Amino acid sequence: MDLKFSAADExxxxxxxxxxxxxxxxxxxxxxxxxxxxxxHLEWERRLFxxxxxxxxxxxxFGGRDANLWQWLIFEEEYWLAGAxxxxxxxxxxxxxxxxxxxxxxxxxxRVLPKMASGEQTWCQGWSEPNAGSDLAAxxxxxxxxxxxxxxxxxxxxxxxxxxxxxxxxFGLFRTNPDAARHRGMSYLLVDLDQPEITVRxxxxxxxxxxxxxxxxxxxxxxxxxxxGTVDEGWAVAxxxxxxxxxxxxxxxxxxxxxxxxxxxxxxxxxDVADTALHDRISQAWIDAEAYRWQTxxxxxxxxxxxxxxxxxxxxxxxGSSMVKLFWSELxxxxxxxxxxxxxxxAELVDGDLAQWMKGFEFSLAGPIYAGTNEIQRNVVAExxxxxxxx
Amino acid sequence: MRFAFSEEQLEFAQATRDLxxxxxxxxxxxAAWSNATGRSEGAWSALVEMGVTGVLIPxxxxxxxxxxxxxxxxxxxxxRCALPEPIVDTALVxxxxxxxxxxxxxxxxxxxxxxxVWADTAAxxxxxxxxGVRVIRREDVTLAQRRSVDGARRLFDVTVPDHVAPIAPxxxxxxxxxxxxxxxxxxxxxxxxxxxxxxVGYAREREQFGVKIGTFQAVKHHLADARVKLEFARPLVxxxxxxxxxQDAAASTHVxxxxxxxxxxxLLAARVALQCHGAIGYTTEYDLHLYMKRAWALEKAWGDxxxxxxxxxxxxxxxxxxxxxx
Numbered sequence: 001m002d003l004k005f006s007a008a009d010e011x012x013x014x015x016x017x018x019x020x021x022x023x024x025x026x027x028x029x030x031x032x033x034x035x036x037x038x039x040x041h042l043e044w045e046r047r048l049f050x051x052x053x054x055x056x057x058x059x060x061x062f063g064g065r066d067a068n069l070w071q072w073l074i075f076e077e078e079y080w081l082a083g084a085x086x087x088x089x090x091x092x093x094x095x096x097x098x099x100x101x102x103x104x105x106x107x108x109x110x111r112v113l114p115k116m117a118s119g120e121q122t123w124c125q126g127w128s129e130p131n132a133g134s135d136l137a138a139x140x141x142x143x144x145x146x147x148x149x150x151x152x153x154x155x156x157x158x159x160x161x162x163x164x165x166x167x168x169x170x171f172g173l174f175r176t177n178p179d180a181a182r183h184r185g186m187s188y189l190l191v192d193l194d195q196p197e198i199t200v201r202x203x204x205x206x207x208x209x210x211x212x213x214x215x216x217x218x219x220x221x222x223x224x225x226x227x228x229g230t231v232d233e234g235w236a237v238a239x240x241x242x243x244x245x246x247x248x249x250x251x252x253x254x255x256x257x258x259x260x261x262x263x264x265x266x267x268x269x270x271x272d273v274a275d276t277a278l279h280d281r282i283s284q285a286w287i288d289a290e291a292y293r294w295q296t297x298x299x300x301x302x303x304x305x306x307x308x309x310x311x312x313x314x315x316x317x318x319x320g321s322s323m324v325k326l327f328w329s330e331l332x333x334x335x336x337x338x339x340x341x342x343x344x345x346x347a348e349l350v351d352g353d354l355a356q357w358m359k360g361f362e363f364s365l366a367g368p369i370y371a372g373t374n375e376i377q378r379n380v381v382a383e384x385x386x387x388x389x390x391x
Numbered sequence: 392m393r394f395a396f397s398e399e400q401l402e403f404a405q406a407t408r409d410l411x412x413x414x415x416x417x418x419x420x421x422a423a424w425s426n427a428t429g430r431s432e433g434a435w436s437a438l439v440e441m442g443v444t445g446v447l448i449p450x451x452x453x454x455x456x457x458x459x460x461x462x463x464x465x466x467x468x469x470x471r472c473a474l475p476e477p478i479v480d481t482a483l484v485x486x487x488x489x490x491x492x493x494x495x496x497x498x499x500x501x502x503x504x505x506x507x508v509w510a511d512t513a514a515x516x517x518x519x520x521x522x523g524v525r526v527i528r529r530e531d532v533t534l535a536q537r538r539s540v541d542g543a544r545r546l547f548d549v550t551v552p553d554h555v556a557p558i559a560p561x562x563x564x565x566x567x568x569x570x571x572x573x574x575x576x577x578x579x580x581x582x583x584x585x586x587x588x589x590x591v592g593y594a595r596e597r598e599q600f601g602v603k604i605g606t607f608q609a610v611k612h613h614l615a616d617a618r619v620k621l622e623f624a625r626p627l628v629x630x631x632x633x634x635x636x637x638q639d640a641a642a643s644t645h646v647x648x649x650x651x652x653x654x655x656x657x658l659l660a661a662r663v664a665l666q667c668h669g670a671i672g673y674t675t676e677y678d679l680h681l682y683m684k685r686a687w688a689l690e691k692a693w694g695d696x697x698x699x700x701x702x703x704x705x706x707x708x709x710x711x712x713x714x715x716x717x
Contacts, residue, residue, distance in 0.1 A: 001460050002393045003633045009392070070392050264707055280697065283704035287627070287648045294626035297394040305395070323619050375608070381618055382611030386591045389606050 003297075005070065012067065013074045019051060020082035031359070032088040033211030038166040041088040045119035055093055055117045062109065063117035069300045073252060080258035088163060092116040092123030094249040096171045099188075099241045103229040112190065126158040126172025126191070126215060127238070133160075134376050136173070137182040137235070141217065143174040143189060151224050152176065152189065154197075154217035160370075164213025165202035168193055171241075177232050188234035190226040197221070207362040208350075246325035246371050248300075253293040256328055259335050259360070260289040263342075270342040278341065285335045292328060299324075319384035322377040329367030329374060336361035394626070396464060404464035408471070410437055415472040417678040423475040424542035424681075428512050435476045439494060443478070447487035454486075454493065459570070463577050463632040470581025473685040475543035477509045479574035479693075484517065484567045488559065490526045491515050498529075499571060500549050501564075503694040510534055510547040518549075519564040523557030531555075541684040569635060569646045572693040576628045576646070576653035582686045583621045583653070583660035589679060590614060590664040593671075610667050617656075617663040624652035644706040647699035654690040654699075661686045 005013070025044060030037035048054040049063060057072040058064025067075065087093070093116060100109055115121040132138040141156025158164075158172055170191045177185030193200065197220040203212035229237040267282050299320065339357040340347035350358050368374040382388045396404075414434035423429050438444070446462045448454020455461075462483065469478050477496045484490075485497035495514035498507040507516060516532050518525040533550040591614060594605030604610050631649035634642040661683040665672045672679045690696060 001396060001629075001633055003630065003637075005392050268708075276701070279704050280700050283700045283707060284651070286707055287651055287700070287703055288623070290648060291623040291627050291652055294394065294630050295623055297392065298626050298629075301393055301395045323622050326615070326619050327623055375612070378612040378615035379608065381615035382605075386587070386614055386618055388591060388594060388611055388614065389603050391602075391606050 005074070009068075009070050009074060012071045013078060016053070016075050016078040017082070019053065020078060020084055023047065023051070024082050024084045028083065028356075029085045031209050032086050033163060033205070033207075033209035035166060035210070038088055038163065041085055042119045042122070044085050045087070045089050049118040054089070054119075055097070058097070058113065058117065062113040069304055073254070073296065073300065076252040076254035077257060078254070080254040081261065083258075088166075089116065089119055089122060090250060091125050091162065091167075092121075092169075095125060095241050096123050096190075098249060099228060099237050102240055103188075103237050105225075107225065108190075108228065121169050122163070122167040123169045123171055124161050124164045124167040124213075126161055126164075126170040128160045129157060130159055134373050136238070137186075139173055139175065139186070141172075141174050142178065143176050143187060143222065146221065149221060149223075152187075152222045152227075154189070154191065154220045154222060156217050158215040158217075159212075160203075161213045161215050162211055162370075164193075164200055164215050165210055170215065171228070173234050173238055176234075180232065183235045185232050186234040186238075187231050188228040188237040189222045190228055191220065191222050195220045206365070207359055242321075242372060246321040246377070248296065248321070248324075250371070251325075251328050251367075253289065253296050253328075256289045256292055256331055256335070259332070260286045263335055263339055266339060266342050278338075281334075281338050281341075285331070285338060288327075288331045288334075292324075292331065295324070295327075319380055322372075322380040323385065325371055326374055326377050326381070329364075332364040332367050333361075336364045394629070396460070396629075400461055400464060403461065404468055407438075407441070407443070407465045407468045410434075410441070411468055411472045411474060415474050417681060420473055420475060420543060420678075420681045428509070429543045429545035430475050430509060430512060434474060435496075438476070438478070444482045444486055445493045446482060448489075448493065452489075458636040459483075459573065459632040460629075460636050463573070463629060466574050466577035467581040467584075467628075470578030470685075470689075471585045473543070473582065473585075473682050475509075477513065479571055479578070480508065480513075480517070483570040483574040485515065485526075487570070488524075488563060488567065490517055490524070490559075498547075498549075499567070501568065501571075501693075503568075503698060504571075504692045505548075506537060506546040507534075507549045508544050508546060510549060511536070511545060516549055516551070517567070518551055519567055520557070521561070523561050524559035524564045524567065525551060525555050525557050526559075527551055527555055539684075539688060541681075541688050543681075544685075544688055565643070568693070569643055572650045572699070573628070573631050573635060573646050575689050575693045576631070576649040579650075579653035579657040579686060579689050580621065580625055580628055582682050582689070583617070583624070583657040585682050586657075586660040586664040586679065586686070587614065587617050587621065589682075590667045593668055604667070613663045613667055617660045620652075620656040620659045624649075624656040627652045641706070641710075644703055647694070647702040647706075650694060650699040651696050651703065654696040657686040658690055 029040045032038050032041040052065055055064045056067040056075045060066055129139050129141060143152035143154050146153045170193055173186045174189050175185055176187040197218045199216040201214045202210040205211045263282055263285055271278050340361055346354055349355055383390055414437050415431055419431050423431055442455045445454030446457045450456035477498060480499045481496045484499055486493055491497040491514055497515050497517050498510035498513035499517045500507045501519040511534055513529050516527050516529055534547040537546040539546045594610050597604045628649040631645040634645040664679055671677050
C-alpha cells in the first residue's frame with residue numbers, strides 16, 4: 001500500500017490545474033442541453049482538444065496524452081473542482097470510445113476517435129425505445145440487409161436520446177436477426193444522423209431543456225464498416241458500454257467531490273451554526289464523496305495491476321459498476337436536496353447564481369433512472385455480487 | 392499510488408481467518424456468554440502465539456515490528472467471528488505504548504467509552520482523559536460489573552483512586568484513541584460482512600410460496616443496499632490505517648470517517664439481516680444475535696457515529712478541502 005501519487009502524477013495535476021485556472025470560462029456557459037448552449041460548449045471542447053486536454057487517457061494519435069488511469073482520475077478531480085463545463089461530448093468520449101478501443105477495428109478507431117475528441121462529430125446513445133427501457137433486450141428497432149449497397153437499412157424508433165437534437169451521430173442497438181432469441185440477433189451500429197430517412201424530434205426534459213429527443217428511422221443507411229463488433233452480437237458490446245456508464249468513466253469521483261466542496265462553501269454563509277442536524281448531513285456528504293474516491297482508487301489499483309491502460313477502462317467488473325452507480329446516483333440526490341435545504345425559500349430560483357442548485361437537483365433525479373434504473377442495479381448486485389438466485 | 396494489500400498481508404489475514412474459524416465458532420461464543428470471564432478459551436492464546444498482540448511493537452522489544460496497515464485486515468477477521476477478546480484495547484492501544492506486557496491484556500476507559508470491557512481479567516486499566524493517560528494495575532482500582540446486551544462483553548464501572556497521576560501526555564491519549572477507533576471500525580466491517588453472508592446463505596435456502604425467498608426483489612434489494620454500504624465503508628477504514636501508519640496530519644479525521652462508515656454499514660447489515668431472516672433471527676437459538684449485538688455495542692464504542700461525524704465536520708469547517716495538493 002502506498003497512498004501517495006508519484007511525482008510525475010503530481011506534476012500532471014499541477015499542469016492540469018494551471019491550465020484550467022487560466023482557461024475555464026467565466027462566467028459559466030449556458031446549459032449544454034440547449035441549442036445555444038451546445039454550440040458554446042463545442043467551442044470549449046475545441047479549446048480542450050487543441051490543448052490536448054479533451055481525452056487525456058487516449059493514445060496521442062487520436063488526440064490524447066497516453067495518460068495513465070491515475071492521471072485520468074486526477075484530471076477529472078481538477079476539472080470539476082475548477083468548475084469547468086459539463087462535457088457535451090461525454091456520451092462519445094466516455095461511453096462509445098471505451099467500446100471502440102475494445103471492439104473497434106483500427107480503421108473504425110482512426111475514422112471515429114479523432115473527430116469525436118475534437119467535437120467535430122458528436123455522439124448520442126440510441127438504446128431506449130418506447131417499449132424497451134429497463135428491459136433493453138426488448139428492443140424492436142431493426143436493421144435489414146441492403147446487399148447491393150453493402151450495409152443495413154434502419155427502421156424503428158429510439159427515445160430519451162440525450163442531446164439527440166444536437167448531435168451528428170448515434171450509436172445504438174438494432175435487431176439484425178429477427179428470428180434470434182431476446183439477447184441475440186442484435187448489432188451495435190454507428191449511425192450518421194444527417195440523412196433524410198431520419199427524423200429527430202426534441203423532447204423537453206423535466207428541467208425545461210430540450211435535452212431529450214425521439215429519433216425515427218425510416219430506411220436510413222449504415223454501411224458494413226460501421227458495425228461495431230460482430231453482426232448479431234451487439235449485446236456484449238452494449239454491456240461493455242453500460243459498465244462505463246455506471247462506473248468509472250462517465251461519473252468519476254471528481255464530480256461528487258466538487259459538489260461536496262461547494263456544499264461546504266454554501267454552508268459557510270447559509271447554515272445556522274447551531275443547526276447540528278444540517279451540519280451532520282454536510283459532513284456525511286463529504287465522507288461519502290471521499291468513500292467513492294477511495295473505493296475508486298482500490299478499483300483502479302486492481303485494474304492497473306491487471307494490465308489495463310488508460311484508454312481501456314470499460315473492462316471493469318460490470319457487477320462492481322452496479323454498486324458504484326447505486327452509490328453515486330443516490331449521493332448526488334442527497335447532496336442536492338441538502339443544498340436546496342440550505343437555500344430555503346431561494347431554492348426554487350432558476351435565475352442567477354443559485355439556479356445551478358435547482359438545475360443540479362433536477363439533473364440528480366435522473367441519476368437513479370438512467371444507465372439502468374437503481375432497482376435493476378440492486379438486482380444485479382444481489383444476483384452477481386451476492387449470489388442470490390435469479391428465480 | 393497503490394491502494395491494495397501485499398500478498399503477505401493478505402496471507403496473514405487468511406491465516407487469522409482460518410485460525411478463528413476453528414477457535415471462535417458460534418459454539419465458542421455461546422460458551423463465552425455463559426462462562427465466568429466472557430472470553431474465549433483457546434482463541435486468545437492462539438492469537439498471542441501468532442504474535443498478534445505484538446504486531447505494533449518493534450522487533451527489538453519482542454514484537455513483530457509491523458504497522459496498522461498489517462493489522463487492519465486481521466482486526467476485520469476478529470470482527471467477522473465476534474471474537475470475545477480485548478484485542479483492540481490490548482494489541483492496538485496499550486501494547487504499542489508499553490502500557491501492558493504482550494502476554495497480558497488491558498481494558499480502556501475513556502469519555503466516549505466509559506465502561507471497561509473484560510476489565511476483571513485485565514492486568515491493567517488504561518484511562519484516556521483530557522489531561523493524559525493513566526495506567527493502573529487492575530488490583531488497584533474498584534470494579535463494579537454491569538451487564539451488556541452482548542453477553543460476552545463483560546462491562547465494568549471503574550473507580551480510579553484520586554492520587555493516580557498521568558504517565559503519558561495528551562498526545563499519547565489522542566494517538567491511543569485514534570487506534571482504538573480504527574480497530575473498532577475494522578471489527579465492524581467484519582461483523583457487517585458476516586451478517587450479510589449469513590443472510591445470503593439463509594435466503595438461498597429458505598422457501599416460502601414455493602420458492603427460495605432470495606428470489607424476491609424485496610429481499611434482494613435489502614441485501615444489495617447492505618452490500619453497497621459495506622463496499623463504501625471498507626476503503627475508508629483501510630485508508631485510515633495507512634494514515635495512522637504514516638502519522639498523517641489528518642489521520643484523526645480519516646479515522647473518524649472510517650468509524651462513521653463502518654458503524655453505519657454494520658448497523659444496516661444487522662437491520663437487514665434480522666428483517667430477511669424473519670422470526671428465526673429474533674431468537675437467541677439462532678446465531679445471528681451473537682453478531683448483531685456486538686455490532687450494536689461497537690457502533691457506540693470509541694466514539695459513536697454522531698461523535699465521529701461531528702469531528703469530521705469540525706475539521707471540514709476549519710480546514711476546507713483537505714484533498715487539495717495531495
